[in-house]
Amino acid sequence: MAETTTETQEGFYVTVFVNAQQWAPLLGPYGSHQEALDNVERARTECRDKWPLDSHWWAFGTAKISAEPNQDLPMGRLES
Numbered sequence: 001m002a003e004t005t006t007e008t009q010e011g012f013y014v015t016v017f018v019n020a021q022q023w024a025p026l027l028g029p030y031g032s033h034q035e036a037l038d039n040v041e042r043a044r045t046e047c048r049d050k051w052p053l054d055s056h057w058w059a060f061g062t063a064k065i066s067a068e069p070n071q072d073l074p075m076g077r078l079e080s
Contacts, residue, residue, distance in 0.1 A: 009072075011064070011073045014039050015061055026047070027042065028076045033064070
């Protein structure tokens with residue numbers, strides 16, 4: 001049985017904006033903003049390898065994402 005918590009969880013992510021209305025967490029969660037910043041270039045490189053024509057136009061950055069109590073933080077889409 002999963003452990004329940006009443007505290008909000010937070011994590012830092014490398015994110016991508018593919019246009020003004022579509023974004024996604026790519027890598028993370030990380031425990032600090034600096035860890036996310038340190039992985040922005042890794043995300044950019046992985047996206048360039050997977051989507052060479054489109055990813056050139058995407059905006060990469062970082063974000064802090066919170067999960068409600070008893071919810072898991074999402075995994076970054078490039079995490080396997």
